[in-house]
Amino acid sequence: MKHTLSVTVDNHPGVLARVATLFRRRGYNIESLSVGRTEEPSISRMTIVVDGDENILEQVTKQLHKLVEVCKIMDITAEQSVDRELALFKVKADPQVRAEIMQIVDIFRAHIVDIGRKSLIIEVTGDEGKINAIEDSLRAFGILEMVRTGKVAMVRGPKG
């Protein structure tokens, strides 16, 4: 099962390497990892999606806690939370299929952010399911390139 961990860490150089080394060394699989600054400049937040059973998750959490620069870990999988990913797709788009692609873009409330002679770049944000769905829909036209940010998440309500 996939778990989403929201981890706050000291905003020091090398923290990402420590976390990555821990996962590699213990053989845990990172599904996705995104990291960025928070409202507090000295703290960064990592959103880590881990695939594994309860035992693996327990070990991941405990081992992460041992890193001196890790401040707080929350498993927000079961929480009421908002999670989003951003993806960019470069899709083959000959003039005769453009209208159809634009319809799909509308349905998913995505945006076309660049137009080339034979291709379009589409930007979409949403949860993982939505991004997978638009990817499926666009595949028929030929996806030339795709890039996904990995998930960022936030718990709803005042809790943080």
Added chain:
Amino acid sequence: MRLKGTDIFIRCLKEEGVDVIFGYPGGQALPIYDALYLSDIRHVLVRHEQGAAHAADAYARATGNVGVCLATSGPGATNLVTGIANAYMDSIPMVAFTGQVPVAMIGKDAFQEVDITGITLPITKHNYLVKDTAELARVIKEAFFIARTNRPGPVVVDLPKDVMTGEIEVSDEAVEMSLRGYRVLKTPNAGQVVLAAKAIEESSRPIIYAGGGVISSGASPELKELAEKMQIPVTTTLMAMGSFPATSHLCLGMLGMHGTRYANYAVSECDLLIAIGARFDDRVTGNLASFAPNAQVIHIDVDAAEIGKNVGTHIPIVGDVKQVLMEIIHRVKARPERTEWHELIDRWKDDFPLLYSEPLKDEAIMPQFVIEKIYDVTEGKAIITTEVGQHQMWTAQYYKFTQPRTFITSGGLGTMGFGLPAAIGAQIGCPERKVINIAGDGSIQMNIQEMCTAVEQKLPIIICILNNQYLGMVRQWQQLFYDGRYSYTDIAVQPDFVRLAEAYGGVGMRVTKASEVEPALRRALQETERPVMIDFRVDREANVFPMVPPGESLQNMLGGDR
């Protein structure tokens, strides 16, 4: 007051109570060495940086204080790596300082530049690259704090040359640490303690499985009190030898691959396994599926990540071992009668004592005999270090350790070459004690250069080489599991250890007869200012028994039955 980085360095070390550093100089460490020259901190010059790391590690094991080693950048730093990994695997508090190229040259592949913080990432509790003289005092304070608190471990502090030569304005105020993600654990969960106490009272076949955490938290008195109050037999891991007196009727010796049969049988038959500061290492458990199959498990450890890592736990207690034991002792009502259980264990002890066969050839010395003699002549009061291999297991089996911090051995990493520099570190930490390195002829050659350090420092350590002219433990496995194909384990081509010891300025002796063992040891004990190396020519193919074959369960042991 304006101070240079090196002044701050010395000042911080003194604040941490450091009185000795094991190290080796080099280009980028020059400013640090210049400051050491002018300071009154003792510096022990080793002959290879690996020796510095092992000596600092053993100093920490023998004294309980944080060990400190120092090397220059590049190869100096990488030579520390095995020693750092060794300390990490055995949770030893150590701070390793390394020189580094000036900040502006980092990342430019400068001469003797190496990314030591990157290299040591997975083998340190934490590490630092100091990029600003202003951070130095805080980092050093944090490094020592992290090394010695919670589950101890090594911390590397990488010191670029210009950070050490830089000058800053320093106030007299105490430096503040900045460790918001690091909390020191003390108080265990009271509910869990109650559960554990109840399980202990109710159990009819309990056993304590004590690990190195008992020693690092200084909990030997509490372990003894709990075991005696509740009449619980105690088996110890390699790391915990000495935490519980081997002379006690409750002591079952070591468990696991080369443990005693009675310890392993007791673990297999117990209904309550109380794991204290231990981590269910594969050398301890054998086949996990059949480890302590009928037992409820209480697991006490300061490191929450150890709980449930290898073995499921019924009653986990996270906290400092000493604190937890004190609270359990306080709660349990004494229950001295567990007659049936003790009778069963006594029967195993009678049926399967540790024993070794008579020599196969006339006058060949059995290695176990040498260890028994070492025990006799030191009255069990020496600090024993070992290398890694057969001699190490025989030492664990035949030397009856009664005090914590007297058996200093490389447990987790299994580092050949540990014992000699470890003896140096232990002797410097405990000058009043007799320190003996029990070695193999393979291992001793891995850090033999430290003989020079021992001579220079006038250390009367005794190195007992159990010389079978084989890499004995590997040979034993080849004999048992590889149809006797001794692939590259015959090391009969070797130096003359007597002349080698003398060449270094120490004392060398050779012993080839059993009757000479004790007199040679007694003569060695007379030395007060020089290391003594004794080359004991032992039976070449003696094996360590009993033994749990790899992957087998603890009940299925080879050898050691009459």
